[in-house]
Amino acid sequence: MAGKNYAEKYKPADLLAVAAAREVMDGDIVFAGTGLPMLAIALAQKTSAPNAVCIYEAGSIDGRPIDLPTSVGDSRCAYQASVAAGLTETFYGQLHCGYVDLAFLGGAEIDKYGNVNTTVVGDYSSPSKRFTGSGGNPDINSYAKRTVFIMVQEKRRFKDNVDYITSPGWRIRKWPSGEFVHKKEVYGKFFNGGPSAVITNMAVFRFGDDGIMYLDTVHPGFTAEQVKDNCLFDLDISRCKGETERPTVEEIDLLYKVVDPEGIFLP
């Protein structure tokens, strides 16, 4: 990448935000959740995707926050929005009607098909731990054309099968039998897309036509084998393109001086 001035020093969260921002194409209608997704969309709008539109599920459509929101219900989300509406509008008037190109989401556990669990640890009927629950994760993931998950890379979180499918990946369950089938088979003509990337503190993963996750790039300082060792499933590393592009000095400056100057998500 000739001509780019890459940052010498950055923190793992900085690279996560920058890598996520690079997933935004100019003009995308983006549905973002609380936390790093807020940094990613704000950074993208200030760099490569000035015409991207941000929707937060609590009701703000194309807000222009001048102070970073701390949650999607925050009044800061709605500052200079084109519409300040509610959940009926965001879930049905924006998502279900097909506007949403890209979604940024998180998860506690993920499997190789991109199924995500944010509900319980263990058997749902007698769980050992309860997480927050689905929130809008499965709704947004089931209907956005592309979904990018931002997660912490830990072996126990990258599983063969998640304990509970909160959010639908590429191979999901067809009820009432519960057999696993391709997402297209469940969604029929309602199908729009699905998980396109997973970004962690170690690597960027993508999904093949078979709906299975593979290693795309490793972050500087890590090897493909280390990433594979941090997955419980057998990760395909044969298609790894090399290193994830580092953040530039300009991107780090924007993140710390313009997007999150108060140190909310980037302490």
Place this chain on the structure above:
Amino acid sequence: MSKINQITLKEAAGLIKDGDMLSFSGFTIWRRPTAMIYEMIRQGKKNLHLFEVNGGTHSEILIGAGCVKIWESCWIGHELYGKLGESLARGQVDGSIIVEDYSHAQCVARQLAGAYGLPFFPTALSMGTDILNPKYDNLAKAGLRDGSNPKIPLKKYEMIHDPMYDKGELLLIPAVNPDWAIVYASQVGTEGTVRVFSQCYVDAEVIKAADKVIVIAEEIVPDSYLRDDPASNIAAGHAIDYVVQVPFGAHPTGSQFYYDCDAAFIRDFYSASKSSDSYKKWADEWIFGVSSHEEYLEKLGVNRLNALKANTVLGYSTNVKRGTR
């Protein structure tokens, strides 16, 4: 022209019976009727059935106090200020609370059907998930889908084939019509017209779906003022049964253009909520240690409330320290 039925917070909480089904206004840690939550706890309500499009600090407080038997929703936590709903998690793990999980948009579908007088609402969102796993229908497992409770639908959902455009299978999600909507609103007019500022969340649907509506109003204003800009209002007076005027009635959750979320207070509560012993200590101080909302505000102190006060142009506080810089 009809006037609002204005009552006190104690009278409002007195209307709620053990076992009633409730829903609330707001979104996670914004515009929650917390003053009413505290008063219901002081009055010792039991076996409440909550339907929430999403939960938050208010429901964690109510659940921690042992007031809730059934929780139907999709999410509970404190956003940035506490990552889990510890009280609910304890109740689900030890089996004392029946949890029925839907997705967020499915919860909205339930509320929409309820608001519009429909038995169900169709959606194609969140298909293929364990939310629809028949083995995980906890209300059915508890034997509560037998029709004996008119607030509990006979089925959690139904799959149908689109009979109109042949688009394939999709879901019918049952309506919800709770006994009560307890709604915190920014302004209520003297005839009951309701206005909220900024995002309206699901507040209008929550009002319409419930049998009876209690509004906890930050302020009561002349109805004529609200009628000068009718497009900004979310409900007409005939949908509202009772109004209580409670300044800072949403604290510690935020109310756009009045005050920000009290992050430190929510963080402290979240730490306390991690065990029932520490919850009890917290409740003894902040709920049972005061006899009224006025005493609660006095205990919070004027400096704390002043720091939370919203900038009247921006709609949020510019005085609270939110991050590390």
